[in-house]
Amino acid sequence: MDVSKYKALYLQETGEHLSGIETGLLSLEQNPGDSFVLDNLFRHYHSIKGMSASMGYEPMMLLAHAEEDLLDKLRSGALANSEEITTVLLKCLDTMKTLAERVRADEPLDIDVSALLASLKAAAVGQAARMPPAPAAALASGGQGLKLSSVMKVEGRLFDELLATVGDLFMTLSSFKTLTHGSRSVEFKNGVHQLGKTVNSLHDTIIFARMLPLEDLAAGLPRLVRDLAKETGKEVSFTTEGMDISLDRTILEGLGSPLVHIIRNAIDHGIEQTEERKKAGKPLPAVISIKAVTRKDRVVIEVSDDGRGIDRERLKAKAVSRGISAEKVESMADRELLKLICLPGLSTAETVTSISGRGVGMDVVKEAVESFGGSLEIESKRYLGTKIIMEMPRTSSITKALLVETGGEQFLVPISRIEKVIELETKELETGLYEYAGTQIPVVSLAAAFGIKTESRLRRTLIVLDIKGTYGSAGEKILAGLVVDDFSDEIDAYVKPLLPPISKLREASGITVLGDGRPVFLLDVPQIISKTLTGRNP
């Protein structure tokens, strides 16, 4: 029987089955025991097996046959699905795609599938499937697989190394950029520009491959809220918004326990018992919501509750009992006062509970957020609720920053904070206030903040900054000005977090090394401004 006339039909249907398999395997990652998906997968493999056998495409038939056996055990419940099994099946899928391509191109199907078959067989008898090295041909087509979290686990370290290498490339690039300033060669300048674009696109690709949606993290939260509400006898509903925003997986993982802490605190201390809410005329159930919005290369995540809010008087009393002077506490701006709940061991809760304990959490939350170069803000209205705002980078490591100079020292200011850069005569800045967009904004000198001596000069640069931790919902910005001598390039800085003891340096959120080898601090702008304006370190 001449089967060659069925080749086009074979390819068309096999292609449909392969994409059905891909979709199915991906959804198994979310729900490993979904019997509907397992049934469909079984049929896809079965169909490919039958067609491949008829066409005489042996490696394809062998793979599909072994996969069909494995799926039969999974769908009948004889074997429990696992991440390892899904991973093996995804590996096999890559090879099957390659085989289908070879059929299409009339190339020989001489791919050795014995290692894949062995791991499928091992998986089918419940042994930990050992990942065989992928045949070279499968690697060539494997790009798409990188989005899958299970494959990422295998490749994870590689990605970190790759990202670090790109960081080094950025450093090298910035030294070339410095050289172009002194060069007249147009070819050289163009070459460096082109190199910059290439390094950027390489970086973007790696970053993209590491991104996961917030959804992956938030999926477990409704259950948490439900369980905690039950435990405390409170009525709480939970809403989310913007969970499709993707973050680097490291940052996403780092957000996990802060989110849990915040929600625990909200249910335990923020939200009132049903009777208390009824008396106060507040709606039931209480609402906890998580909302995420992006702002340039950063994400702002707000966790709000409509509970009783933070009691300032109690907070002040607690702070005093912890050794902070009453005078200092009384003179604190509200924003700074609220941040006191992040001091270790400070809590306004009356009772220690099994859920959130006393004051455990917020200091940990703040530390976790800041370790990723993020910042934390707290807003709270008495009797109306509390909002914890975390502003974080969406991707790790590379931050767009403006290089500024004051008194011969260089610093980096994150671009995400900058509203405008204005060159002015020094005398216009003497009052400590500057009129910008119709309002008076406070002006802080970077030199004064750091005790750097500067020569007197006629003109200086004012950088108008937004120092509010949130940008999304309220829309309102808190503007302030930072005075520096001069500014130069906007750079892509590969920022490394500060390690102890310099991590105690609150005015900086990271450090980078410029192309010429000089280390430069990335400024924590809200810290510098609030510290200088209030004359204290919160």
Next chain:
Amino acid sequence: MPKKVLIADDTEFFRTALRDILLGAGYTVVGEAANGAEALDMAVELKPDLVILDVVMPVKNGLEAAKAISALNLPLKIVMCTSLGYEPIVEEAIRSGASGYIIKPLSEAKVLNTLNSII
């Protein structure tokens, strides 16, 4: 009068291959179903002399379809068609009223020998 055949297979690949073999041997293909439920409906509607049922199909599999069609007591014969490894299902189908079976991969000889032996 050429024998009327209904084909049920979830892949177009096998439906086409079977159709080619059958047409080449002088059979009439009255219908092609993509799952067991369609096969059941078409068996009633198209009054075929012969139904070829693939075993692994969505919605209603070949065994379920074979049982349902047999239960209708229609003047037709059922042939199961599947790949190696499904012998127990084929046996159950035959106990439930199917008259024969074809093991994939398909060949002209296999298909025609089976059909000739039961018609």
